[in-house]
Amino acid sequence: MTQMTTPGEARLQAMAAPEGEIAAATHTLVIGPYLTRSAAPRTGGGPADVSRSSEARIDEAAGLAVAIELDVTEAIIAPVSRIRPSTYLGKGRVEELAGRIKAEEIGLVVMDCALSPVQQRNLEKAFGCKVIDRTGLILEIFGRRASTREGTLQVEHAHLAYQRSRLVRSWTHLERQRGGFGFLGGPGETQIEADRRMIQERMTKIERELDSVTRTRGLHRESRARVPYPIVALVGYTNAGKSTLFNALTKAEVMAKDMLFATLDPTARATKLPHGETVILSDTVGFISELPTALIAAFRATLEDVIEADILLHVRDVSHVDSEAQAEDVGDVLRELGIETTAERIIEVWNKADLLDDSERTRLLNLSAQGRNDRDSDVPILVSALTGEGLAALSGRIEARIAKRRSTFAVTLAPEDGAALNWLYENAEVLDRRAEEAGTIHLAIRVAPEKEPRFLNRFASARKLSRAD
Template identity: 85%
Template sequence: MSDVLTPGEARLQAMAAPEGEIAAATHTLVVGPYLARQAARGEASRSTEARLDEAAGLAAAIELDVVETIAVSIQRIRPSTYLGKGRVEELAGLIKAQGLGLVVMDCALSPVQQRNLEKAWGAKVIDRTGLILEIFGRRASTREGTLQVEHAHLAYQRSRLVRSWTHLERQRGGFGFLGGPGETQIEADRRMIQERMTKIERELDGVTRTRGLHRTSRARVPYPIVALVGYTNAGKSTLFNTLTRAQVLAQDMLFATLDPTARATKLPHGETVILSDTVGFISELPTSLIAAFRATLEDVIEADILLHVRDVSHEDSAAQAEDVGGVLRELGIEASADRIIEVWNKADLLDEAERTRLLNLSGTGRSDRDSAAPVLVSALTGEGLPALIGRIEARIARQRSTFAVVLPPEDGAALHWLYENAEVLDRREEEGGTIHLAIRIAPEKEPRFLNRFGGAKRLHRAG
């Protein structure tokens, strides 16, 4: 794969201004145009305030200077401008009075709606899809993630080249919605976009083949995979860091993690698992971006256990859980699947009464480690993590047999093999040095175990 740019691509990249400088200088208005009838029909269980706060958080994720946020209740969507004429004029006055250069609309706009609003307001306009694409362009760091995001962004921009003053200015990252040389470049831009998309598709074919080889290689080391999923900013990366003692980026920021991160870690009984941190889901995620993180989502699909991490301190926690469930269903995973453990995170942010209520509803304090109830934790303070780890071990144990093994004191090699290849659940030594062990072993290692320890007694059969 070559990173050599064509003259046209080089020209586009050279024209792009530094992202941070543009963002800091871009005074932004965030508008939440929400249909009033949705709440009446029960289609939107999250509050207007929370939706608007999330939209402002998305803008802040790429360091835009958000001057004001406004929620607008609308009865129906206007084909030409999305908002009604009166609202458009009202916002035009505000934009002019405050000298705003960018308006973020927390909805999906058609190219025509976007163009008409820009003309009416004299400011640049992006919708929720465009904003998320910009965030993903900034955050993606793996080769595949970068290429997939760029491909999705190019497809999005291609439909919006009708604007008289918008031009594709991004090559790898950057603000595709800020500035441009004008109408005379439209046809040339379309050709360059298509050429670049074709080139990306060829490169992605190569990356996909390479990733397939890596996955096959990992399959030769058959550790259970535990994938963390959840709404963006639910605390997955903090939990991942705590469980693995890693230092993955963990910030109070939407989409802080976009590329898959995997670490091997040992559980208390000796079992090695691979923990995988994944991109946070979000409501109204552009479908084109699901493909952009295929590597992450494959980890989710193939995982032995899914930890669905929820921020139970958030007022819209239930609605966020529904959104995550919707994405999982798109991947062929039912939210009630046996391999899902629901993790109620951020217990440290709850008041005492709510914390007690959720603790009683959860399985955190129960003796049954194989319970289906959620586990209340604080990834930040470590509260509830022993119960969560116990739950993970119990789920893994369902598919594993346990055996009783007796070893003579001099067979150190056999003892070492068991500690390396199985979970040692119990160990007792007689006065003469004979060692009695209770071990649990993975199905793929069981034949080798039985071949070496023919006298072992089965205590529990997998399944």
């Protein structure tokens, strides 16, 4: 005899199902309600980004949904002449979409814009299904991908802050204590109202835990400062190839997929430059247009390596049709973090050269070649993290930028002074080494500022060749 399942049991079983299975069973419609070019300058809010094509924007929105395995049945552009306060879209368009959603049995609508709580609630009533906006979708991706304790706490805090003002059925984190797919079900509106106090209490607790995590990170930074190495942080638009480049430069195996937000938690590895200098390479979360302000604030601690880095590698996917607009978005986020985008420490890396057609590749190679003979040039470097093209030139450029803040010295050693020679290789960069027939060794050495006093104390006869800038 088959045992009947109650509605409550069915709901609990659905919540316990693997997230991928839940997503795969959710027919999703992605809608791009983009302002027309004539309307954007006159509108006082909403997504007025007309620098990139609507086609590229809807492709990105669909990519965000696919990144968490949602079953995207279709992605459509819905031009908007002006934003309606109640439903964002016009009445006729809402009715048209409602019929389509019902006929195609859509379970989730993703609106690629920022919806107010009222707009979200009204669209849900009109469509008869769950509706989330761009902010909600990005928060869900972050909730699914964050793996470190700090990343998980920060995502949860941002998600709670977002949900606190919304009387919508889109939050199950209080029941499951896990991130991801909070929009697929959850308590009813009355339950959300009853849980407002619980949400605030949870946020307060998370803030205390984050304070503790931040103090721990501070201790780690102090520990690292005692053995100082330059920090080189990779920044860029999501899916620009940062993790693939990170793996190529460090021989690490960080997850690198052709997928938006494949990397959320920062990863750091030590690697050596051509002349032996050790640097810490840090892979960071990718940026994106209209990144929720709450997430920028929440991940500020995660992005500390970017803020404090000696050198930033701005990795760009030059094969993407909206590469220039993506670069502007990255610049906007960096400025919000207080990082000047014209700073001397930024090196622009044109990645994915292997995906360019012959004419475009030749054009960018010619532009990149203008700085080939000047390692300290500001000209971007064309690379392919996948094939290894241009990586030697990139390492040389990083080394040259670091060298600008270091002095070089000439050192002469007796042939039997192996201990001194070993010290130099361990604590400085050996730029040149020549030995006389009698065995005397002549070296050109580059020394970091913090190690210069120890170096001069040990090698008092060293002759300075050049000063740091």
